[in-house]
Amino acid sequence: MLIPTIGIEIHVELKSKGKVFSKGKNEFSTYPNTNVTVLDLGYPGILPQLNKEVINMGIAASLAFHAEIAKEMHFDRKNYFYPDLPKGYQITQQKTPIGSNGYIEIERNGVKKKIRIERLHIEEDTCKSIHTEHATLLNFNRAGVPLIEIVSKPDIESAEEAVLYVEKLRETLLYLGISDVKIEEGSMRCDVNVSVHEDGTPFGTKVEIKNIGSISNVGVAINYEIKRQTEMLKNNVKIVEETRRFDDKTMTTIAMRTKETGNDYRYFPEPDLPYIHVNEAWIKKIEEKMPIMPEVLREIYQKLGINEKNINAILSNKKMCDFYEEMRKNMNPIILSNLLTGDIISFMNKNSLEFEDIKLEKNNLGGLVEALERNDISSKQGKEILPILITEGGDYNTLINKLGMKQISDADSLLELVSKVIDENPESVIDFKAGKDRATKYLMGQIMKASRGQANPALVNKLLIEVLENL
């Protein structure tokens, strides 16, 4: 039985205002070469200056991933010759990564597992190169954008675990608010190392897979690679250490052309940047500003009695989750979670809207939740009101009255209705006496219809049975 061993390296672009070593704007632009300084272009004689906010973000990420934070850091030069880096080296943290020995806890089928993180380090992004038939075109907007690279230990044993790890990592960074973490847009990039080995033997030769464009394709690429390597070993073909790229058209991995000399980056300390010291006070300051992490919220929601489906839906949308956090303390959290994850998400999907695009006035939604809790209105009526509240806004109570929706929960007036409908349907009474269930259902329908949907169904049902049984 062959066992897969998987390690993942993730690069994440940080959302600081300025770049990591220059004051160029760290902003996405559709126009090439419009956020560029001499530092980003790598001109001779430049002197980098470290952006403090990037260190703040690095500390926050290290804390979130339970990593030890380096108290004294410096940067290193990684030397290589390629046009995406005109100065001939990338400034990175080889020797003193800001975070080390952290972990991410994943949960699969109720079983928790820690995936260890070897290191988190800060580095600069390169410029973006586009290869045409005859030339390589360079866009320096991305040059110098701060990156955090997060390297896992080879603790991942399946494609499913890998996907869970990447999802958890993404969710955490999203909640920290330090990156957009959109793999499709390149603000998160995943490189995966895969090897297979026989149980009880040393690790196999690892193959690196690059260019994976979505989280689900991380799983697809790994499964393909496990199968490919397994077949090779079965046929006694030696696996070579190489870099392959994922091709999303064929859903396979393809060998990339590799230099025979291999990687030789000749790292040495970056003399242009002085030492950085991080003390406990600085860490504490960041810690105090840390948002509540999704894993903590999950536990809180479980205790509130929210179902797993609703919890997942709320946590997967940061903006919605912020809204829920603000609202849930003042009203019934279960009803609120049902509204958000049911009717509101379907409204968003139907109209192709993001959560932040919809007008949800807190007071009005609160009014609706309370009305539902008191059974003033039925959940069916809630469904009708919600789109109007979203599209038109306005005061909840005025709207209810305008729509004539207030639920009738007054037993006397309901009893009047019940008696009237029973009088009109003597056949149903006979059916009821004969023990036919559908008779009650039919009568219920008639009463609800007569009340134009405003009758409190639970109360009507109770009254109806009472009257029928006493006939």
Added chain:
Amino acid sequence: MQGLTSEEVEHVADLANLVLTEEEKQKFSRQLSDILADIDKIGAANIEEESKILIAPTENHDLYHNDETVESLKKEEIEKNANKTSGDYISVPKALDD
């Protein structure tokens, strides 16, 4: 300190995408060996505490910018030092060896 071999010079040249003649290889092998020998003298200095070695040639530390931004260079300024441009891009000979 032993000098750099011709193969080592070749390797370094290859990393920088440089093609050297036999003559150049010998010349650089000599020059680089001299440089390394000089660096060895620094390495031989007796420093009691390794932590006193400065990586940056300054005693200043913890110098930052505070997430400030400046306006971008203008298109003409960016293109001034480029041999070739194509639309808004800087164009270089095709490089495809990942």
